[in-house]
Amino acid sequence: MFPTMLINLPCTKLSLLALCCLFATIVFSQQIQIKVTGPANEPVPFASIIVKNRFDSSLVASKTADSSGYVSFALAAGQYLFSVSAVNYLPLNKGITFNGTSTRLALNMESAVKALESVTVTTSRRPLMRQEDDKTVMDPEPIAATSASGYEIIEKTPGLFVDQDGNIYISSMTPASVQINGRDMRMSAADIATILKNLPPNAIAKIEIVRSPSAKYEATASGGIVNVVLKKGVKIGMTGSITAGVQQGRYGNQFLGFTLNNNNGKTSSSFTLNAGRRDSYDQIVTDRFFAPDSVLKQNAFTRYPGNNAYTSYELTVELNKKWQITGDASLNYNNNRTRSENRNDISKISTAQNLSSSLNLVNNNGNNLSVSAGLESKYKIDSTGSEWTNGLFLIRTDTKSDQAFSTSYTLPVATVTAGDGNVNSHRTYFRARTDLKLKLRNRFTFETGLQSAIYGYENATAYFRGTGGSRIKDASRTNTFRYNEAINSLYVQGAQTLGKDFVIKFGTRVENTNMMGRQVVPGDTSFNIHRTDLFPFVYLSKNLVSIAGYPMRAYLIYRRSISRPSYDQLNPFRRYVDEYLTETGNPGLRPQFTGNYEANISVNEQPILAIGLNDTKDIFTNVVYQSDTSQSMAYRTYDNLGKSKEWYFRAMGALPPGGKYFFVAGAQYNHNDYQGLYENKPLAFKRGTWTFFTYHSLKLGKKSVATLNGFLRLKGQQQFYELGSFGALHASVNRKFMKDKLIVTLSVNDIFYTNKNDFTIKQGSVNANGSRMGDTRRVGINFRYNFGIRKKEENNEMYNAVPGN
Incomplete structure (x- = not known):
């Protein structure tokens, strides 16, 4: 019912507009003659050529070349994607910017037989970052050779910021949601960081950065989405690689x-195995002033040694x-052995x-x-891009941990307390979804979908303390809950x-949320939350002008999103951190809603300017309150504190790749205007x-490449913490x-050891x-050996080619 209304409501106006556009196309279209040739400039007879509109992928024309490899199309000025296929030749995809004058174009195909007989590694000249519709796509290939893991690639991606806790930030001060192959993982930032650290650096095909996700995406991504897309099988034959690396700082990685x-x-199939x-x-190091003349000095040092193994297999059948x-x-799989030392001293400031x-x-x-x-399944409804996709995804995570702890006092009285505990947790996440995309008449695309996501979490924690040689259950730390x-x-x-290149995308998403949590040990702290919310999305895009033959395109985006509190943030059970700090959840925590407005401009698909606003209500964040029972005690919890308007401005510039030297440089400014209450003030x-x-x-030369990349953050902010200036500079040469089958890379991360910060x-x-x-300053060496056939698609000059007369 709704799709029919959506299509028929503006039917009369759209029909008139379509007739006008059709008449304009007929009047202003010009002939372009194409010749399809092989590697020796020989004609490729009877090649199949499909022409699609660059912006909405709608089919423009489809023809077959004659016996001499020639074919003609009547096209209006604009940007098009040409897909060419022929027997015994590799498929060719090429973007063309057509200026509307009569012209000729040669499309050169590569022999599939020749490719099968050779072992080659072709150098990608694709832009490091490019704009595709409502997302920015980053090619990780230049960075992979200098990285030890997928996590390190993200750390070095221009425009992304990763904090010490594994949170990834795009435009705002709200962490982004992280997906792998388009799937939400429903894990903490630390758990996702662990998975990314286990990924070999050459396993990533691309990184998609979605600052304002459409209605198709889950509404929880208020900080945007970072989607890590893993590589699949190449086009023809078999290919593979072996990678190895060593990094050394204060401690080492292998x-x-x-x-x-x-x-x-x-x-097609793909298999990955990695161990490290x-x-x-x-x-x-912290100084906390809890009384007019008293200070608590803490120095916590934690070491994180561990072993990991990762393997994956993917099979695609047509x-x-x-x-x-x-x-x-x-x-x-991860095995870790964390060791932590925390020294605590309370002293009088006046007398020391x-x-x-x-x-x-x-x-x-x-x-x-x-x-x-x-x-996953995909059904291609027609040749214009209409499709029906379905997917099932299941992830199960089991964690077991044993802990031993002790506190040794030297003042005011020499005493020792000790204890131990164990934690067993099980998490299950299941998602089923179906999506339908229809390419309809008058260049209208309709999309709809359903999704059901179920998440279960069970945790059992048992702690004991030692007193007089006996082991007694510690009720203050023992708990069991289900969520x-x-x-x-x-x-x-x-x-x-509309018209030649004006794109309007609009939609909405409805989400029904049901949360049920119950703590059974030490007492019942159960809660239930049921709510339904609506999340609209609007997207406008249009070409403005051409600069030196490159199109400048503008985008306007609005989106509403939600951040829901997790069980740990809702559970009121007090968890022990040290003798001066506990942490607890807040069952009265409300979800926060964010309205995102952004305007941005790209040139030749490379983003250059953006300005936006994140308008957030009912902000909940991590806060520290002083205990009512002791001035030296504090507890960490979450609370709804107010509202904020965060303005941001982003600018980027780049020298296009393909030559001897290229670069990407940019800056972003965030300004946060916050109004709220803290401790009822x-x-x-x-x-x-x-x-x-x-x-x-x-x-x-032809055999080596040197790279330099880094970031600098001035007077940063993380929640209510004010951060000093910090940054990092990385360099490498390969x-x-x-x-050309073996690539050896020497790298230095955080050369000047500046990726550390002061906070207040x-x-x-x-x-x-x-x-x-x-441990951020490290020297490393990586080896990568490619074998078999490793032929990458030549998207080198995608949408940069302009036919010549």
Whole structure:
């Protein structure tokens, strides 16, 4: 009913507009003659050529070349995608910017037989970053050679910022949602960071950055989406690579990986295996002033050694010209042994007298096993791009951890307390979805879909403390809880191309949320949440002018999103951190809603300017309150504190790739205007943050490439913490050997050891400052050996080619 109304409501106006556009197309179309040739400039007879509109992928024309390889099309000025296929030749996809004058164009195809007989590695000249519709696509190939993992590639991606806790930020101060192959993982930032650290650097095909997701995406992505798309099989034959690397800072990392891809036409498969050892540290030094003449000094040093293994397999089968089925599975295993030392001293500021001194030691030995499986189907309804896709995804994560801890006091009285505990948790996430996309008449695209996501979490924690040689259950830390969540959603959206290149996309998403949590030990703290919310989306896009033959395109986007509190943020059970700090959830926490408005401009598909506003209501964030029972005690929780308007401006510039040298450089400014309450007192502040980022690449002959990339953040902000200026600069140089099949890369991360920051928090009764640093300066060497056939599609000059007369 609704799709019919959506199509028929503006039928009369759209029909008249379509007739006008059709008449204009007939009047202003010009003939373009195309010659299809092979590698020796020989004509390719009877090649099949399909021409599609660049902006909405609608079919413009489809013809077959004659026996001499010639074919003609009547086209209006604009941007088109030419897809060419012929027997015994590799498929060719080429973007053309047609200026509307009569012209000729040669399309050169490569012989499939020649490719099968050779082992080649072709150098991609694609832009490092390019704009595709409502997302920015980053090619990780230039960065992969200098990285030890997929996580490190994201750290080095221009425009993305990753904090020490694994949160990824795009435009706002709200962390982005992270997807792998378009799937939400429903994991914490630390767990997703662990998976990305296990990925071999050459396993990533591209990184999609979606700042304002459409109605098709889940509404929880208020900070945007970072989608890590893994590689699949190449076009023809078999290819693979072996990678290995070593990095050394204060501690060291080592990894060894293997990938194999195969494609025999209707069946393609991909296999990945990676194993590694990681070791790093994190140090936080804090001074907390909890009384007029008293200060608590804390120095916490934590080391994170661990082993990991990752393997995945994917199989895609084309049943016929219409149906395609893909199945995949992955296994991720981690073993870690965390060691933490926290020194605590309380002293009088006026006399420097030490009132209390203690040392906390915590040892964690744990392992984590995550198994996932997915099944997807795609039905191609027609040749214009209409399709019906379905997907099932299941991930199961089991975590076991043993902990031993002790606190040794030297002041005011020498005493020792100790204890131990174990944690067992099980998480299951299941998602089923179906999506329908129809390419209709008058260049209208209709999309709709249903999704049901079910999440279950079980946790059992048992703690004991030692007293007089006996082991007694510690009720203050022991707890058991179960949490279930079901979110059902429906979305409808449409895209209409008006005139030559004006695109309107509009839609809405409805999400029904059901949360049920119950803590059974030490007491019942159950809660239930049921709500239904609506999330609209509007997207406008149009070409403005051409600069030196390159089109400048403008975008306007509006989106509403939600951030829901998790069970840990809702559970009121008090968890012990140390003798001066506990943490607890807030069952009264409300979800926060964000309205995002953005205007941006790209030139030749490369984003250059953007300005936006994030208008957030009912902000909930991590806060620290002073305890009512003791001035030296504090507890960490979450609370709804008010509203904020965050303005941001982003600018990027680039020298196009393909030559000896190219670069990407940019800057972003965020300004936060916050109004709210903290400890029942008015709280208002305005803060601005500058972030600069850059990437440079220089060819040193035919065999070597040098790169330099980094970022700088001035006066940063993270929740209510004010951060000092910090950044990092990375450099690398590589060299090809053995007929370009072996690539050796030397790299240095955080050359000047500047990726550390000072922080300050002065909110309510909490007044603290400190510094945080980690094992970020490292020297590394990576090896990558490619074997088999590894032929990448030549998207080199996509939409850069202009036919000549």
